[in-house]
Amino acid sequence: MKFAIVGAGAIGDLHAETIAGLPQAEVAVVVDVQREQAQELAAPYQALALTDLSEALSLPDIDAVAICTPSGQHAGMVVAALKAGKHVVVEKPLDISLEAASRVAAAERDSDRRVTVISQHRFDASSQVVHDAVSSGWLGTVSSGIASISWWRSQAYYDSAGWRGTWALDGGGALMNQGIHTIDLLVWFLGEPVEVFAWTGLLAHERIEVEDTAVATIRFASGALGVIQGTTSAYPGLNARVQIHGDRGSAVIDNDELTYFHAARGGETIPDMGAGSPGNQAAALLAQARSADPGTAGLAPTSHTAQYQDFLSVVIKDHPPLVTVAEATRTLAVIRAIYESADGGSPVRVPGLELAKG
Numbered sequence: 001m002k003f004a005i006v007g008a009g010a011i012g013d014l015h016a017e018t019i020a021g022l023p024q025a026e027v028a029v030v031v032d033v034q035r036e037q038a039q040e041l042a043a044p045y046q047a048l049a050l051t052d053l054s055e056a057l058s059l060p061d062i063d064a065v066a067i068c069t070p071s072g073q074h075a076g077m078v079v080a081a082l083k084a085g086k087h088v089v090v091e092k093p094l095d096i097s098l099e100a101a102s103r104v105a106a107a108e109r110d111s112d113r114r115v116t117v118i119s120q121h122r123f124d125a126s127s128q129v130v131h132d133a134v135s136s137g138w139l140g141t142v143s144s145g146i147a148s149i150s151w152w153r154s155q156a157y158y159d160s161a162g163w164r165g166t167w168a169l170d171g172g173g174a175l176m177n178q179g180i181h182t183i184d185l186l187v188w189f190l191g192e193p194v195e196v197f198a199w200t201g202l203l204a205h206e207r208i209e210v211e212d213t214a215v216a217t218i219r220f221a222s223g224a225l226g227v228i229q230g231t232t233s234a235y236p237g238l239n240a241r242v243q244i245h246g247d248r249g250s251a252v253i254d255n256d257e258l259t260y261f262h263a264a265r266g267g268e269t270i271p272d273m274g275a276g277s278p279g280n281q282a283a284a285l286l287a288q289a290r291s292a293d294p295g296t297a298g299l300a301p302t303s304h305t306a307q308y309q310d311f312l313s314v315v316i317k318d319h320p321p322l323v324t325v326a327e328a329t330r331t332l333a334v335i336r337a338i339y340e341s342a343d344g345g346s347p348v349r350v351p352g353l354e355l356a357k358g
């Protein structure tokens, strides 16, 4: 599959490395409005460097487009690529508004091409173990979950590109850009989100429009309750973390690694009160999950490799990707509802999945 990468910045580089590492794919074109950026990324792959997406879309031998431009440009580019008959990998977030997301859904529905939205941590062995445990009922009744992102982005990071920290192109801050991965996992594990209540703040940065800190509570259709905390103002060194708690087991993913998992086995008697920590099953489960995964065998995988492998299979075998437009829209809807709640000072309902039908 021949790819055109659009946006030769920080993440465009990783997409190129990932595509080039897959035997069935190649980097054929790199597009960036900054010609030198395009040329620099294209050179090691002997790819064509262009400055305009429409030129790349007019090339008949390009099968797919990987969109790695500022977030508020995503939907327009996905729609253009679909109309030109290309499959699409688009970076998170799908775009920054639900209106833009539904334009993508409509364009995908009207095409015979496929779109996946990058959420690479869904493919981590740790995330797969927890998702399987929740969906098989192994954790029992899941009562609560926590998504916590205690990250650091310096003022220099925000100053490094004009689009960062703007409503128009970043679409938000600590949650829309950074926390989205962890929120996506919480929503993937706990299912249909119903309502949020939130506060946001811009507390430790300047010259940006968006939040650098946010807290929210969230309620799911199952009745499960959750807490979301995200900041880019935590002194460097701490992690993103997801915790899921059920009445027969709990799981903790910290820094993308399953660090704690314990679930009762069938017939096991659970003590009346929890004291101390029961045996940690995380290492054994992870070893099992990794040995059963043929996906990355023999490759030097980047964090995006497994999602690209899913995408190649989607196109070749014609099945939906793990991260569909609808799934990405649901996570976007949670973040948009958090912003609306913080603005209005009251709880906000999260629109249902029908909004992702386009």
Ligand SMILES: NC(=O)c1ccc[n+]([C@@H]2O[C@H](COP(=O)([O-])OP(=O)(O)OC[C@H]3O[C@@H](n4cnc5c(N)ncnc54)[C@H](O)[C@@H]3O)[C@@H](O)[C@H]2O)c1
Binding pocket: 006, 007, 008, 009, 010, 011, 012, 031, 032, 033, 034, 037, 051, 053, 068, 069, 070, 071, 073, 091, 092, 093, 118, 120, 161, 177
């Ligand atoms: N999945 C992840 O872990 C991850 C990590 C980082 C960034 N991202 C996402 O990737 C996207 C890009 O982020 P980044 O940090 O690489 O940004 P960046 O500023 O480093 O790179 C963006 C590039 O896009 C180019 N560009 C801008 N407008 C363009 C246009 N109209 N046509 C072609 N090129 C254009 C810019 O010149 C720049 O080189 C964002 O949506 C971000 O959320 C995802």
